[in-house]
Amino acid sequence: xxxxxxxxxxxxxxxxxxxxxxxxxxxxxxxxxxxxxxxxxxxxxxxxxxxxxxxxxxxxxxxxxxxxxxxxxxxxxxxxxxxxxxxxxxxxxxxxxxxxxxxxxxxxxxxxxxxxxxxxxxxxx
Amino acid sequence: xxxxxxxxxxxxxxxxxxxxxxxxxxxxxxxxxxxxxxxxxxxxxxxxxxxxxxxxxxxxxxxxxxxxxxxxxxxxxxxxxxxxxxxxxxxxxxxxxxxxxxxxxxxxxxxxxxxxxxxxxxxxxxxxxxxxxxxxxxxxxxxxxxxxxxxxxxxxxxxxxxxxxxxxxxxxxxxxxxxxxxxxxxxxxxxxxxxxxxxxxxxxxxxxxxxxxxxxxxxxxxxxxxxxxxxxxxxxxxxxxxxxxxxxxxxxxxxxxxxxxxxxxxxxxxxxxxxxxxxxxxxxxxxxxxxxxxxxxxxxxxxxxxxxxxxxxxxxxxxxxxxxxxxxxxxxxxxxxxxxxxxxxxxxxxxxxxxxxxxxxxxxxxxxxxxxxxxxxxxxxxxxxxxxxxxxxxxxxxxxxxxxxxxxxxxxxxxxxxxxxxxxxxxxxxxxxxxxxxxxxxxxxxxxxxxxxxxxxxxxxxxxxxxxxxxxxxxxxxxxxxxxxxxxxxxxxxxxxxxxxxxxxxxxxxxxxxxxxxxxxxxxxxxxxxxxxxxxxxxxxxxxxxxxxxxxxxxxxxxxxxxxxxxxxxxxxxxxxxxxxxxxxx
Numbered sequence: 001x002x003x004x005x006x007x008x009x010x011x012x013x014x015x016x017x018x019x020x021x022x023x024x025x026x027x028x029x030x031x032x033x034x035x036x037x038x039x040x041x042x043x044x045x046x047x048x049x050x051x052x053x054x055x056x057x058x059x060x061x062x063x064x065x066x067x068x069x070x071x072x073x074x075x076x077x078x079x080x081x082x083x084x085x086x087x088x089x090x091x092x093x094x095x096x097x098x099x100x101x102x103x104x105x106x107x108x109x110x111x112x113x114x115x116x117x118x119x120x121x122x123x124x125x
Numbered sequence: 126x127x128x129x130x131x132x133x134x135x136x137x138x139x140x141x142x143x144x145x146x147x148x149x150x151x152x153x154x155x156x157x158x159x160x161x162x163x164x165x166x167x168x169x170x171x172x173x174x175x176x177x178x179x180x181x182x183x184x185x186x187x188x189x190x191x192x193x194x195x196x197x198x199x200x201x202x203x204x205x206x207x208x209x210x211x212x213x214x215x216x217x218x219x220x221x222x223x224x225x226x227x228x229x230x231x232x233x234x235x236x237x238x239x240x241x242x243x244x245x246x247x248x249x250x251x252x253x254x255x256x257x258x259x260x261x262x263x264x265x266x267x268x269x270x271x272x273x274x275x276x277x278x279x280x281x282x283x284x285x286x287x288x289x290x291x292x293x294x295x296x297x298x299x300x301x302x303x304x305x306x307x308x309x310x311x312x313x314x315x316x317x318x319x320x321x322x323x324x325x326x327x328x329x330x331x332x333x334x335x336x337x338x339x340x341x342x343x344x345x346x347x348x349x350x351x352x353x354x355x356x357x358x359x360x361x362x363x364x365x366x367x368x369x370x371x372x373x374x375x376x377x378x379x380x381x382x383x384x385x386x387x388x389x390x391x392x393x394x395x396x397x398x399x400x401x402x403x404x405x406x407x408x409x410x411x412x413x414x415x416x417x418x419x420x421x422x423x424x425x426x427x428x429x430x431x432x433x434x435x436x437x438x439x440x441x442x443x444x445x446x447x448x449x450x451x452x453x454x455x456x457x458x459x460x461x462x463x464x465x466x467x468x469x470x471x472x473x474x475x476x477x478x479x480x481x482x483x484x485x486x487x488x489x490x491x492x493x494x495x496x497x498x499x500x501x502x503x504x505x506x507x508x509x510x511x512x513x514x515x516x517x518x519x520x521x522x523x524x525x526x527x528x529x530x531x532x533x534x535x536x537x538x539x540x541x542x543x544x545x546x547x548x549x550x551x552x553x554x555x556x557x558x559x560x561x562x563x564x565x566x567x568x569x570x571x572x573x574x575x576x577x578x579x580x581x582x583x584x585x586x587x588x589x590x591x592x593x594x595x596x597x598x599x600x601x602x603x604x605x606x607x608x609x610x611x612x613x614x615x616x617x618x619x620x621x622x623x624x625x626x627x628x629x630x631x632x633x634x635x636x637x638x639x640x641x642x643x644x645x646x647x648x649x650x651x652x653x654x655x656x657x658x659x660x661x662x663x664x665x666x667x668x669x670x671x672x673x674x675x676x677x678x679x680x681x682x683x684x685x686x687x688x689x690x691x692x693x694x695x696x697x698x699x700x701x702x703x704x705x706x707x708x709x710x711x
Contacts, residue, residue, distance in 0.1 A: 011497060017504040024513045055493055084496035092556065106500035106536065109507025 002028040003120065006047035008038035008064065009082070010056055018051065018082075018107070025113045035059030039067050042074055049120050054083035054094065062097040069098035078119040082107070173365070176214040177202055178223035178235040181311045184336050184393035185237045185256075185355065188217060197332075198236035198255060198357065200389035205374045219310045221286050230360040233367060238358035239288040249361045251368035253375040254354030256390070258330040260289045262348035263338050265319060270326060270346040273300055279325035282307040282315040289328050292351040316341040332394060340404065484550050488543060495539050502532045541672040548679045555598040555683055562595045562602070562626065562633055562704070563588045569603050570624055573610045580614060583621040591628045596707040601680045605688075608673045609637040609700045617641030620697070629703070632686070636701040644692040652690060653678040677702070 005027045009015045019029045030045050032038035035056050042050060050068065054061030061081060068074050081094040084105035091102045101119045103112070179194045181187045186196040194215045206213045216223075216232050227235035228247050240250050262281075264270045270279075276297065283290040285308035297304060307324050309315040312333050318324040320341045327343070334345055359367045378386035506529040508514055510522065517525065547553040570586045577584045595602075606624075613622045620640025627634055644652065653674050681688045685705045692698035 013501040014497070014504075017501060017508070020508060020513070021504075024508075084493045084500070105496050106503045109504050109511060 002026060003048040004028045004030060004045055005049045005051060005116075006030045006032065006038065006042055006045065007051040008032045008035065008056065008061075009051070009053040010034060011053070014053070014082075014105070017109075018112075021109060021112055022116070025116075035061070035064040035067075038064055039071075042068055042077065043071065046073070047077060049116070050077055050079045051116070052079050052081050052099065054081055054090075062093060065094070065097035065099050078121065080116060080119050172210060172212065174212045174214055175202075175206065175234060175367070176216050176232040178226055178232045179215045179217045180220045180223050180237075181313055182220070182237055182330070182333055184332055185258075185330070196236075197389045197393045198355075200392065201255060201375070201378070201386060202234065202236065202357065202371075204378070204385035204389075205371060208374060209370060220284055221310065224286070224358075227358055227360055230363060233359060233363065233365075235358045237355050239353040239355050241288055244358065247361060248358035249363065249368050250356045250358060251372040251375070253372050253379070254356055255375065256332075257352050257354045258332050259349045259352045260292065260328055261331050261334050261350075262326050262346045263316070263319060263329060263334050263343045264326040264346050265322070266342065266344045268326070268344075268346070270348065273297065273302065273348050273350075275346075276304055276326060276348065277302045278304065280305040280307055280323075281326050281328065282309050282318045282324035283328040284309060284312060284315065287328075288353060289330070289351070292353075293328055296350055312337070316343060319343055335394075481550060484546070488546050488550070488552070492539075492543055496536075499532055499536050499539070503529065503536065506532060541676060544676050545672050545679075548676065548683075553680070553683065555601065557596050557598055557684075559594050559596045560599040560602075561593060562635075563592050565599060565603050566606065566624060566626055566635065569606045569610065573607065573614065576611075576614050577622055580617070581619065582614065582617060585621060585623040587623065587625045589625075589627040592626050592633055595633060595704060597684050597704055601684060602704065605677045605680055605702060606635065606637070608677050609702075612673060612700070613637050613639035613641065613698075617697070631706055632703040633706065634701055634703045636699050638697065638699040640697040643694040643696050643698055644690065645694050649690060649692065653688070 005022055007015065007018055007022070007029055009018070009031070010033050015031055019031060022029050030041055030047060032041045036059060038050075038052070052061045052064060056064065061083070065079055065081070068077070068079060078100040079098060080101040080103060081099040082103050082105055083090060083094070094102050101115070103115050177194075177199075179186055179188060179199070182196075184196050186194070186198045189195040194217070203213060205211070216226060218226065223232070223235045224238070226232045227238075235248070236255075238244065238248065238250070240254075244250070262270065262273075262276065270276065273296065281293075281304045283293065283306060290306070290308075294306075307318060309318065309327075312327075312329050315324070315327040315329065316337055319327040320343060326346065331345075331349070334343075337343075338345060357368070357371055375386065378384035381387075506525050509517065510525050510529065544553070566588055567586060570584060574584055610622065610624070617639040618641070622640075623638045625636045625638070678688050681702050681704075686703045688700065688702040690698060690700050
């Protein structure tokens with residue numbers, strides 16, 4: 001059975017690019033266009049990993065991460081932040097909000113899968 | 126002193142008492158005699174000379190220090206003389222002489238004669254008494270004479286042939302007292318005798334006593350007797366009706382409180398009494414006055430000095446106030462300026478902070494907005510090149526590789542600009558953490574190796590055995606090293622690039638040496654300034670923003686290290702940077 005990755009991203013091109021890479025890599029991808037939808041979908045599908053864009057409309061990625069972490073059923077799911085924010089403290093803020101990893105945009109297609117799989121528990125060991 | 130004053134007041138009131146008695150006695154006569162006045166003056170009276178006897182019995186009649194006849198009787202007769210047009214001729218002498226002259230008709234009037242039936246036979250008296258006076262016994266101070274009985278066996282001085290003496294003799298006889306009489310021609314002599322101890326006591330009228338006793342060193346005794354009315358005595362049967370004229374004037378004068386009569390009485394009794402202060406009191410008064418004057422003068426001088434000082438102080442005060450005002454004004458102005466400056470500063474700070482926030486927001490937005498399309502470009506180029514969307518022919522692969530290279534370069538430019546902006550905006554925050562520097566160096570060297578080898582260069586890495594853990598910001602340290610290595614590869618066409626790392630006194634010193642084009646000495650100074658890629662000619666050949674080294678320098682400084690360069694043109698360059706073993710240890 002394919003592992004499921006939830007990708008919360010509002011940008012269509014990024015969503016297509018990442019979904020394409022992940023599906024080629026053998027993963028099932030669920031997509032959400034904003035934080036609210038992402039949180040609901042996470043509770044519904046219980047993905048193996050969540051890729052979270054930080055620059056989201058209405059509710060930013062940090063808030064989404066905190067809400068995901070506040071749900072005990074979802075608390076164990078690894079969250080990897082994707083952000084083109086490169087300002088001071090972005091990485092720290094993401095980690096503090098409950099993210100397990102941090103990938104800067106633009107993504108490098110050559111290394112992207114490796115960076116994601118680093119946080120997938122099933123692939124470890 | 127208090128008792129003395131009380132006594133003085135008693136003298137005064139006694140005098141007034143005598144005076145009041147004389148007045149009260151005069152009133153009935155006044156009523157009788159007031160009606161016919163004024164009498165027409167007899168024609169012969171004009172220019173008439175009236176001779177008046179004078180003897181020494183102040184204040185009733187006496188010769189003043191200036192030699193002028195004075196006293197109550199004199200004032201009254203002179204007033205009458207003025208009204209009647211008389212010319213007065215004074216005939217001085219003793220009391221006895223005066224009486225004798227009047228008897229013989231040698232003088233027209235003898236003042237101060239007490240009425241007796243016996244004298245009535247010799248002299249002509251007017252009806253209204255000039256005054257009534259009590260007789261009194263005077264003695265030396267502390268004589269102890271308290272009553273008439275104390276006069277028994279004493280030597281008593283008295284005016285010879287005086288009514289007073291007769292009365293006193295009668296009085297003492299009635300008490301069965303004996304005394305030795307010392308007859309004297311006048312009261313002055315009498316008082317001198319009492320004062321010098323030649324007599325034990327003296328008889329006189331109260332008026333004289335009040336005026337002279339204290340001066341003579343005597344005091345009054347409680348023994349008073351025989352209040353007697355005194356008149357002017359004229360020779361009996363003398364022409365000119367002098368007694369009648371005197372009565373008429375006395376009646377008129379006694380009617381008017383402001384008349385010469387009352388003026389005379391006041392002048393010679395109360396005033397004199399009041400004036401006759403005891404010698405010691407006068408001295409005391411003088412001393413007191415002197416002291417008062419001196420203290421007045423002193424206080425005046427003192428006041429003057431105080432005033433002068435006060436003025437000086439006021440001047441000083443005003444000067445001080447002026448200065449304080451000046452200073453206050455200056456301070457207020459300075460304060461106002463300071464406040465304005467502070468407000469301006471606050472405004473500027475606020476403005477700067479606002480500008481900073483805008484800049485930060487701009488940077489964040491630009492970062493996002495520029496990276497998002499690059500994400501697509503780099504991402505899809507990578508997918509295509511990986512063959513995930515299907516196989517590519519050789520040309521397609523070559524062209525897509527060029528797109529990927531350009532996109533990567535654009536990304537590095539954006540990253541550089543963002544980095545330098547963040548540094549200058551103070552937005553570049555460091556995350557110090559312990560890491561293995563050796564590991565980091567090898568990792569960075571590995572990442573650049575494909576690029577080095579693609580240019581036909583060799584890369585050597587020499588890390589000293591004592592290089593190990595360091596506390597710093599690993600991402601920034603690796604970024605610095607990568608930047609230096611990228612530069613080395615960029616400016617070297619053949620030869621080798623070597624990385625060395627050694628430990629030196631609290632620092633790790635890492636060097637990147639190349640065998641490239643080198644840097645001219647004059648360019649070394651501005652090497653680390655932003656946007657200063659040396660030699661405009663080179664910029665076409667060597668791509669870059671010219672920000673790399675300035676970013677490196679700033680980051681090195683942020684982590685507490687330093688960077689320097691040694692270079693020779695056409696021989697190569699060595700860029701070195703030191704890092705403290707622990708951040709903040711330098």
